[in-house]
Amino acid sequence: MAEVLDVAQTAALLDAPPAGLVVLDVRTPEEVAGGTLPGATVIDIYEADFADRVLELDRAVPYLVYCKAGGRSAKAAEFMEANGFGDVRDFGGGWMAWADAGKG
Numbered sequence: 688m689a690e691v692l693d694v695a696q697t698a699a700l701l702d703a704p705p706a707g708l709v710v711l712d713v714r715t716p717e718e719v720a721g722g723t724l725p726g727a728t729v730i731d732i733y734e735a736d737f738a739d740r741v742l743e744l745d746r747a748v749p750y751l752v753y754c755k756a757g758g759r760s761a762k763a764a765e766f767m768e769a770n771g772f773g774d775v776r777d778f779g780g781g782w783m784a785w786a787d788a789g790k791g
Contacts, residue, residue: 689752689764691779694788700751700776701725707748713737713763714754714782722782722791724753732759738766746771753778753785 692700700708701724710724713732723729730740732754741763744750750772754760757779764777778785785791 689761689768689775689777691757691761691777692751694780694784694790697724697751697753697778697785698790705749705774707745709744709748709750711744711750711752711763712754713752713759718755718782722786724751724778724782724785727753732763741767742770744772746773749774749776751776751778754781756781756783 710727712719712723712727712729715731715733719729730737750767752760752764752775760777760781764775767775782791
């Protein structure tokens with residue numbers, strides 16, 4: 688099961704990212720329009736090709752997955768781990784927690 692990070696842990700990870708870290712935003716385009724974490728790659732979990740696009744990603748690098756509030760990112764992280772991604776972290780509070788902390 689993916690490690691679930693809070694705002695402080697996510698900020699610390701982004702301040703000193705491990706080599707190759709991919710920040711994966713699984714929100715909709717409308718949600719993304721309100722802002723993203725720095726350097727985020729966006730793959731909308733609701734799109735029909737979500738699984739195919741994720742499976743094209745490098746399984747050897749670390750991932751930080753997030754969404755609006757934590758539900759979709761947990762599902763995405765679970766999917767990734769079930770498909771051989773070894774280092775997946777889930778930003779549990781998502782964009783709402785980030786914005787509420789004054790970081791968005």
